[in-house]
Amino acid sequence: MAFDDHDYSTVVANIRAFVQEREWEPFHDPKNLAMAVVSEAGELAAELRWVPGHDADAHCKDPAHREAIADEVADVAITLFMLADRIGLDLRAAMTRKLEKNRAKYPVEAWRGR
Amino acid sequence: MAFDDHDYSTVVANIRAFVQEREWEPFHDPKNLAMAVVSEAGELAAELRWVPGHDADAHCKDPAHREAIADEVADVAITLFMLADRIGLDLRAAMTRKLEKNRAKYPVEAWRGR
Amino acid sequence: MAFDDHDYSTVVANIRAFVQEREWEPFHDPKNLAMAVVSEAGELAAELRWVPGHDADAHCKDPAHREAIADEVADVAITLFMLADRIGLDLRAAMTRKLEKNRAKYPVEAWRGR
Amino acid sequence: MAFDDHDYSTVVANIRAFVQEREWEPFHDPKNLAMAVVSEAGELAAELRWVPGHDADAHCKDPAHREAIADEVADVAITLFMLADRIGLDLRAAMTRKLEKNRAKYPVEAWRGR
Numbered sequence: 515m516a517f518d519d520h521d522y523s524t525v526v527a528n529i530r531a532f533v534q535e536r537e538w539e540p541f542h543d544p545k546n547l548a549m550a551v552v553s554e555a556g557e558l559a560a561e562l563r564w565v566p567g568h569d570a571d572a573h574c575k576d577p578a579h580r581e582a583i584a585d586e587v588a589d590v591a592i593t594l595f596m597l598a599d600r601i602g603l604d605l606r607a608a609m610t611r612k613l614e615k616n617r618a619k620y621p622v623e624a625w626r627g628r
Numbered sequence: 629m630a631f632d633d634h635d636y637s638t639v640v641a642n643i644r645a646f647v648q649e650r651e652w653e654p655f656h657d658p659k660n661l662a663m664a665v666v667s668e669a670g671e672l673a674a675e676l677r678w679v680p681g682h683d684a685d686a687h688c689k690d691p692a693h694r695e696a697i698a699d700e701v702a703d704v705a706i707t708l709f710m711l712a713d714r715i716g717l718d719l720r721a722a723m724t725r726k727l728e729k730n731r732a733k734y735p736v737e738a739w740r741g742r
Numbered sequence: 743m744a745f746d747d748h749d750y751s752t753v754v755a756n757i758r759a760f761v762q763e764r765e766w767e768p769f770h771d772p773k774n775l776a777m778a779v780v781s782e783a784g785e786l787a788a789e790l791r792w793v794p795g796h797d798a799d800a801h802c803k804d805p806a807h808r809e810a811i812a813d814e815v816a817d818v819a820i821t822l823f824m825l826a827d828r829i830g831l832d833l834r835a836a837m838t839r840k841l842e843k844n845r846a847k848y849p850v851e852a853w854r855g856r
Numbered sequence: 857m858a859f860d861d862h863d864y865s866t867v868v869a870n871i872r873a874f875v876q877e878r879e880w881e882p883f884h885d886p887k888n889l890a891m892a893v894v895s896e897a898g899e900l901a902a903e904l905r906w907v908p909g910h911d912a913d914a915h916c917k918d919p920a921h922r923e924a925i926a927d928e929v930a931d932v933a934i935t936l937f938m939l940a941d942r943i944g945l946d947l948r949a950a951m952t953r954k955l956e957k958n959r960a961k962y963p964v965e966a967w968r969g970r
Contacts, residue, residue, distance in 0.1 A: 526634060548676045555666045559663065559901075583717075594708070601685070609709075627650070674898075777901065801886070811886075816953065828916075829925070836926045856878075
């Protein structure tokens with residue numbers, strides 16, 4: 515089946531339509547979008563800054579916080595997909611290539627449990 | 629065809645294997661991953677901080693910078709997918725829901741070109 | 743005169759009192775404060791993300807935006823001074839040392855205008 | 857005594873000279889500097905992202921990490937002072953004003969220990 519939980523084509527189309535309908539392309543140069551990514555990432559960090567690390571899993575599953583956290587994760591993702599789309603980057607391929615680099619940089623034997 | 633540019637299932641599986649092989653789950657609580665997201669977002673911002681906005685599109689397509697920028701975008705994405713996976717969040721669904729909220733928050737008529 | 747625009751002793755004392763009165767020390771470990779710094783930095787970035795670089799000086803002086811920007815700059819500074827105080831770091835000395843390193847890293851002859 | 861640990865006038869003069877000698881003013885518009893602040897804040901976050909909160913105080917005092925952390929805190933501060941100087945902001949006064957707002961926003965009685 516082409517369309518499942520991991521198929522992001524409709525999300526990408528939605529994001530593009532969202533930007534085009536508002537005629538926001540002039541504001542969405544890659545520099546501005548990179549700034550938007552860090553702003554949104556900062557909001558995500560704000561959700562967890564005072565939460566102890568050992569409570570963070572439970573905090574993220576707590577219905578009292580779940581939606582806010584999901585929204586912040588989503589905002590970072592939306593902005594990042596906007597940026598990838600703007601610069602013509604196949605994000606999936608870029609992630610695969612970078613994971614290969616990370617595998618080479620952090621060999622399992624040397625980095626297990628570190 | 630199930631497997632195309634927008635199918636992220638293999639990327640998600642790759643990311644999960646990358647973490648498990650290195651036994652990094654104890655370090656990957658959601659708070660630490662949120663901090664990692666902002667760190668990676670900061671590295672992305674670093675790539676564009678001195679580039680004028682009107683040169684940013686060309687800069688991102690310039691072969692001299694392309695790979696570095698693709699790698700930074702990918703690092704943010706990888707870390708964000710790690711976080712979504714850790715907290716059991718369907719990132720695609722979260723993005724779709726948040727886009728709906730953003731549509732409501734920024735009505736086309738009021739926000740066109742602003 | 744001991745007390746002038748560049749004497750931060752009263753600000754540091756104010757910050758410390760602000761934290762102590764609220765009994766926030768348990769939340770203010772250095773990790774949490776570093777996360778707070780990036781959150782506040784993200785809010786500062788948000789103020790300027792859609793402003794073209796060539797308008798940014800005027801934007802920051804525009805009374806319509808001045809207070810918001812001053813507040814965001816101040817929030818980053820307050821959080822950073824909290825962190826320095828928490829870890830017993832003489833921030834002024836650390837800045838002086840780092841500037842010396844930066845001078846060595848970026849020699850004038852090689853980096854003029856770049 | 858005018859010159860003590862809390863007198864930042866020489867640091868501000870040093871920062872200004874550092875920028876002027878390299879003729880970096882054209883790159884240092886407030887937007888670029890705000891991006892630089894978030895980049896540096898991201899590097900600071902990177903120093904602590906995998907450190908458990910309860911080890912963070914000791915980690916920051918450990919000679920093996922002390923200099924790196926001091927340097928990252930200093931880099932955020934230097935960039936923030938650059939930004940304040942660029943926009944003609946009296947940072948000390950801005951911090952004092954913002955602390956007053958924060959006192960009003962978080963009354964002691966309501967926020968003690970929270």
